[in-house]
Amino acid sequence: MNERIIPVVMPKWGLSMKEGTLTEWHVKEGDTIEVGQIIMDVETDKIASEVEAPDAGLLRRCIGQEGDVYGVQALLGVLAPDDVSDQDIASFIASYQEPATDEGNDDEKQTAYQYLDTNAGKIRYSYRQGEGKPFVLIHGFGGDLDNWLFNIDTLNEKGPVLVLDLPGHGQSTASTEALTIELLSQSVVDVMTANDIHKAHLVGHSMGGLICGHLALTHPDIAHSLSLIASAGLGTDINTHYIHGFVSARNRRELKPILQLLFADPALVTRNLVDDVLKYKRLDRIHHLLDTLSAHLFKETQQRSVISEQLDQLSLPILTLWGEQDLVIPSQHAASLTKANIHVLSAAGHMVQMEAASAVNAAILAHTQ
Template sequence: MPTEVILPKVDMDMATGRISRWFVEEGAAVKKGDVLFEIETDKAAMEIDAPASGTLANVTGREGVDIPVGEAVAWIYAEGETPAKADAAPIPAVPSVPGPAAPPAPAANGAAPAVSASQIEPVGSEPVAGIRATPLARRLARQRNVDLAALDGTGPKGRVQAKDVERAATVAAEARERAPAVVPAAGHTPARGDVEVRARAVGQATAPITRQSSAASTWLRQGEGTPLVLIHGFGSETASWRPLLTAFDRAMPILSIDLPGHGAAVDLPAGGFDDLVAHVESELAAQNIGVAHLAGHSLGGAAAAAVAAGVAVEARSLLLIAPAGLGPEINTGFTEGFAAAHDETALRTWMRELVADPAVLSDGFVNATLRARADGRLPAAQTRLGPLLFSQATQRFSVRGLFERLAMPVKVIAGGADRIIPSRHVQGLPGHVGVHLFAGLGHMPQLEAREAVARLLAEIVR
């Protein structure tokens, strides 16, 4: 029997919800755990994953329409099953998924309840009654912690649009960058290697963590203890960590930071690698994070290493996946080609270069990437940024000299079949650094071998 996809209950008092966008088209093949659609209520915006693998069909849940909780919005047909006609939705004899469960109770400190690793924690403020704003503008305002009531809408009759929210978020981010830095505590000296790391104000280590999204950071999971901070690679964004988190079951707070020119920070400028490092430190300061576990992929790995070597945060551990900054060579044909890609053919072609086995790139993953780049803003931003970081097959920065000074547990993961950054760059690191080379993997071990990478991460995140 086909698996029913229902509109889940994501709020205690929720009776209806709206699908703000579908990530998968009808008739597309999906894998269990792929993001299907985003649901939006007055208090939350979160992505809902596929409950089974198969073909998505009979999509009845329309975008922007109130839908009762528990109502079927689509069906997933397994291999060999024939989708029902569009005017006759299938009725399974036995429900394929359990009915919507009540959400977990709020934490004692009033923080938002935790959700599963397959969902993004709802953050930000509720829409203000009486404010005219598009659904997308409301969602962006929640994600970027922008007060809708303070905005002058540029749409019809003063309606606030997405670009109004983005403009306000950019102004706020620039204001934070101009804020004076706090003098580092006595006894702390910035580490210096091949990159000069600039300290940023982060407040006292005992200050409460601000569990809200900023213009460029998103809490993917709530929890207690030292947070894990994730930094993506060039051309990627926060959503790229989702596959790894499905295999990482530690109950700890997890923050993902979008680099300038990427994801939610697409409009933030950067003049080079040092600016990326400063941006990460600024986002940590905005969240009052003084102690953290750090993990980064590719370009984000280099940024994570630079942050760990500085004084802006006390890094308890460091996990680097296919990190940049360890050697001179890089495939700039890929960085330039992917940066400019915004149609499906080009995007699929370049994404295949990231992995040893293209089968791990699900249609849902590719389609979500394509939708994010469709308006041309990401390609334009990354085409500007790329040459400042990589040119003439060469990386324009290095973090290799910082590793001698890293006192925390460090693991480096690389794929022997990496076609973007040569895996030989991980050779010759100091003896205290754990190096894990997977012979048959490409540039994205966290996607190609998520369970193995999750285990390695769990070993140092204590």
């Protein structure tokens, strides 16, 4: 096979993705592509997102058709220099072997997620092995481990990665009627301990950032570093319209405009994403759990727990990372820690780790070297 020919394939985001819809090409045959350039839009059953080119080169063929569904790693295009013949490219396309969509499914279903019984509930998690210092990724209020779809693989190249659903979130249960930051933080410690992780790079989004900070303050030896993404706990301001709207929404019409507040590009909120969140919110006790957790975290229009002064006293590398168009927690909070490494990314909102995944991943990796 000609090693100068590079395939452009359907990406795999997260543990459960099997296929995606190629919704739009942003490049055409004959274009020269740079690494990191947006080349297409893909929609999965979780989210719609732009796809950045992992390789540079001349786009000789666009094979994937807009609107069609393709399995992960399906051939969508071909990069090759001008002097590679059309015959060689045709031979490459004809001989390309797309991985079987059902290969390893049974094993994957058994090993992709694990469960741990804790005092806070049964916790769903996934632990990717690797070489280096581990990363622990903690999602925010109402979120789940799929909030890290676009970050797990890149971080896993530099170390093991642990992701989990906090109690009462995702597919984790809650054994109590009232969730607190202390209880949520201890559940993270329990999962880390069960996987023999005693110290890690803690990465938290929104409420998950507050949990990371709480862990660093209460368990001084647990963190190599903190990466706080659109983090709670660094200022009093919070868009409680989003919080109350998320808790109270009972149908698609009510929930969709609330979820759109999470993104700079509201088109990223797909029907499937709304349906997934609705399915979660209709689980037994979830409304009560979110309502009590909201009351624990927020009072009227303000956050109850602000820990920026305490974090500033730590001799610990801290990264604050925000989307400039965050409509939930103001991006100005990124500068609330005087010693932090600050990144504010334009054209991204509260879910900056999804909307600007490459930039977020690069910042975390540079921070944790």
